[in-house]
Amino acid sequence: MKVLLPTVLAHYTRGVREVDARGATLAEVFAELDRRFPGLRFRVIDEQGAVRPHIKVFVNRVQERSLDAALAPADEVLVVAALSGG
Amino acid sequence: MPRLLVLAGTRKGLFVLEADRRRAKWRMEGPHFLGQAVHHAVLDPRDRRTLLAAVKAGHLGPTVFRSQDFGRTWEESARPPAFPKAAEGERGDTVDHVFWLTPAHASEPGRWYAGTSPQGLFVSGDAGRHWESVAGFNRHPDRRKWIGDTQDAPPDGATLHSINVDPNNPRHLYIGMSTGGVFESRDGGESWSPLNKGVAADFLPDPDAPYGHDPHCLRVHPLSGDVFQQNHCGIYRLDRVRSRWERIGRAMPIEIGDIGFPLALHPRDPKTMWVFPMDGGTVWPRTPIGGKPAVFRTRDAGASWERQDRGLPPAQGWFTVKRQALVADALKPAGVYFGTTGGEVWASFDEGARWHCLVLHLPQIHSLETALAD
Numbered sequence: 207m208k209v210l211l212p213t214v215l216a217h218y219t220r221g222v223r224e225v226d227a228r229g230a231t232l233a234e235v236f237a238e239l240d241r242r243f244p245g246l247r248f249r250v251i252d253e254q255g256a257v258r259p260h261i262k263v264f265v266n267r268v269q270e271r272s273l274d275a276a277l278a279p280a281d282e283v284l285v286v287a288a289l290s291g292g
Numbered sequence: 293m294p295r296l297l298v299l300a301g302t303r304k305g306l307f308v309l310e311a312d313r314r315r316a317k318w319r320m321e322g323p324h325f326l327g328q329a330v331h332h333a334v335l336d337p338r339d340r341r342t343l344l345a346a347v348k349a350g351h352l353g354p355t356v357f358r359s360q361d362f363g364r365t366w367e368e369s370a371r372p373p374a375f376p377k378a379a380e381g382e383r384g385d386t387v388d389h390v391f392w393l394t395p396a397h398a399s400e401p402g403r404w405y406a407g408t409s410p411q412g413l414f415v416s417g418d419a420g421r422h423w424e425s426v427a428g429f430n431r432h433p434d435r436r437k438w439i440g441d442t443q444d445a446p447p448d449g450a451t452l453h454s455i456n457v458d459p460n461n462p463r464h465l466y467i468g469m470s471t472g473g474v475f476e477s478r479d480g481g482e483s484w485s486p487l488n489k490g491v492a493a494d495f496l497p498d499p500d501a502p503y504g505h506d507p508h509c510l511r512v513h514p515l516s517g518d519v520f521q522q523n524h525c526g527i528y529r530l531d532r533v534r535s536r537w538e539r540i541g542r543a544m545p546i547e548i549g550d551i552g553f554p555l556a557l558h559p560r561d562p563k564t565m566w567v568f569p570m571d572g573g574t575v576w577p578r579t580p581i582g583g584k585p586a587v588f589r590t591r592d593a594g595a596s597w598e599r600q601d602r603g604l605p606p607a608q609g610w611f612t613v614k615r616q617a618l619v620a621d622a623l624k625p626a627g628v629y630f631g632t633t634g635g636e637v638w639a640s641f642d643e644g645a646r647w648h649c650l651v652l653h654l655p656q657i658h659s660l661e662t663a664l665a666d
Contacts, residue, residue, distance in 0.1 A: 245368045249352040252386040253374035260351035270433055289350050 207279055209235065212287040215250070218243040227283075232263060233273040235283060250285060260288040296621060297362075297663045298639075299343075300631055302654035306345055308363060315627060315641050317393060324363050325349075334393045334617060335663035336419070338401050344420045346390035346406070354389045355407065356418040362665065371422040371454030373406050373414035375430060384628035385430075387409055392616070394455040397462030397474050402513055407452035411439045411469045413481065428482040429467075429475075438486070438503050439472045451575055453615065454510035466510060470615075473505035474521065490537035492525035508553045509615040516562035518593075522555035522615075527567060529594055542596025544569065545641035548581055548588070548599075558626055558643075563593040566600075566620070566628055568613040578612050585609040587618075587628070589644045603647035604638065611636065631657030 209227045216223055229235035233255075238268075240247035252258055255273065263270050264284040265277065277283070298309040305323030324330075328349040336342040341360055348354040355372040359365060380385025387408045396403035396415075406414040406423060413426040429435065439450060454468035463480040466487070473488040486503040493505045506524035513519075519530035520540075527541030527550045541550025551572030558564035566589050571577040580586065586601035611632035621627040628640045635654035640647050 214352060244370060245355065245372075248355070248372060248374070249349075252353060254377060254384040254386055256386075258351060258353055287351060291350075 207235070207265060207277060207281045207283060209239065209283045209285070211285050214287045214289075215246055215285070218246040218249075228279075229277060231273065231277060232265070232275050232283070235277065236273070250287075260290065262286045262288075293338075296503075296623065296627075297335060297665055298619075298621075298629055298637065298650075299335065299661045299663065300637060300651075300654060300657055301333045301345070301616070301658075301659040301661075302631075302635070302655040302657050303329050306330040306653055307651075308331050309637065309650060313623060315623070315639075320651060321363075324366070325357070329389065330658065331389060331391045332393045332659045332661070334661050335665065336395050336404075337663065338395060338398055340663070340665050342419050343397070344393050344404065346393055347612075348389040354408070356390055356393070356420055356423070366527050367421075369416075369420055369423060370610055373408055373412065373423040374425070375412055376425050385412065387412060389450050391451040392453045392455055394457065397457045397459070397614050399462055405455045405457075405465070407467065408660045409449035409451040410414070410442075410445070411435075411450055411452040411472055413452055413455070413467060415481065426481045428477065428479075431655075432484060436563055438475070439469060440504065444471050444504075448597065451469065454521075455506065456510060456512035456519075458512060458517050459514050466512055466519065468507035468510040468521065470508065470524075471504060471506050473503040474507050474510055475503075485553050487530075487535060488537070489535060490531075490539070491521075491523055491528060492539070494525050509555045509618075511555055511557045513557050513562040515560065519561045520555055520557065520565060520594075524551070526550045527552075527555070540590070543595055544588065544597050545599075548586075549573075552613075553578075554613055554614040554630070556618045556620045556628060559620055559622040560626075564589065564591045564643070566618060567597075568618055568630060570612060579610045583608050583610050585611070586638075587630070587644055588645075589651040599636070600640070600644035601647070602645065603640075603649075614658055617657050619660045619662050621662040622664060627662070629662065630658050631660045633657065 236247045300307040305326045307322035312319045331346045333345040343359040351378045356369040357366040375385040392407035394405045404416045414430040416425045456466040458464035465477045510521040528537040544550045556566045585604045588597045611634040617631040637651040
């Protein structure tokens with residue numbers, strides 16, 4: 207499936223913001239991304255398994271809060287990282 | 293000729309100031325990690341090569357980067373500091389940012405400690421590539437009581453800071469927590485005890501509370517092992533025989549007081565140190581008293597203090613110097629440096645007698661560290 211990443215994560219993917227990934231759930235997708243781009247997962251998901259505050263994950267443009275959410279191969283995953291503060 | 297480095301961790305990146313041993317000419321390079329908060333950057337004095345930086349970008353997870361070539365290239369930790377995953381139904385902690393980095397004892401090359409916000413202690417045995425939770429602290433049954441809850445935390449989050457290793461015993465560790473107090477371990481981090489007797493805690497109902505204090509900066513002398521702290525409530529020296537703190541800040545001028553964030557020790561003389569007092573009155577402005585910045589030095593372990601402000605702004609100077617941002621170098625005479633919330637780095641090459649502004653217009657400075665590099 208297609209995964210769209212924010213610019214703040216682009217240095218993990220050598221500047222590429224759209225990558226293909228496999229997985230039956232969001233958790234599996236992030237696990238695969240971390241194998242290919244080490245360190246990326248921890249920047250998005252904390253050690254307790256939760257998506258970090260101010261980061262949102264959308265599946266087919268609908269926000270998804272659970273990493274156990276089932277995915278289909280044709281789904282599109284969008285990761286958005288808010289920037290705030292001075 | 294070895295180079296002198298001053299590493300400035302700022303709210304928006306890492307900057308490296310460099311001079312030769314005469315300290316006459318300086319140049320600055322950076323920023324590294326532009327836009328990302330660098331709370332602390334430390335060059336390993338044991339190999340003079342391994343450089344670690346605690347980095348956090350916006351709302352992304354925290355991490356540690358390491359360099360073996362003075363920042364030309366960086367490698368991210370394969371396993372950054374992270375709390376263990378909590379059991380089902382239990383509340384687990386998450387590291388918000390890595391706040392403090394300390395190389396372990398000289399006899400333990402490659403071993404480092406890291407302190408985080410919220411208060412957690414981590415160790416690396418491979419020079420920062422992989423970090424492990426120090427279970428003796430992070431899973432201590434009393435840790436929750438020691439650290440309080442988020443209501444007790446400072447605005448930028450409660451931190452575990454001031455990780456110090458006894459130069460005479462690699463397994464004897466000291467830590468400071470804001471809030472929580474000073475704690476020590478004599479078995480390499482497996483067990484911990486509060487070390488706060490004699491320290492004031494004006495914000496606690498119990499004047500003899502065993503923990504809950506607010507040390508701002510704890511330093512252990514690298515040669516003698518003497519222990520000092522700048523606390524929210526004064527400046528202290530540890531009487532190691534009685535394990536009791538004595539308030540050496542009482543000897544400060546009464547109109548200045550002994551409130552501040554940082555404390556820096558002389559590299560050779562354990563009786564000499566510097567503090568940067570701030571206004572702790574009324575609503576705690578945390579600025580130089582009267583807008584007149586000044587460093588104060590003692591040369592007798594706190595029995596007396598002298599004002600050192602030659603070269604500093606004589607008036608209308610309202611910056612703050614944070615707990616990690618006052619340091620000394622190892623040269624002779626010792627150089628002393630402080631970084632400000634206004635992005636200035638000030639230096640003295642004669643142990644505080646005269647000050648020079650090295651750099652202007654950096655982002656808010658979180659930390660300074662000095663290092664000698666080959």
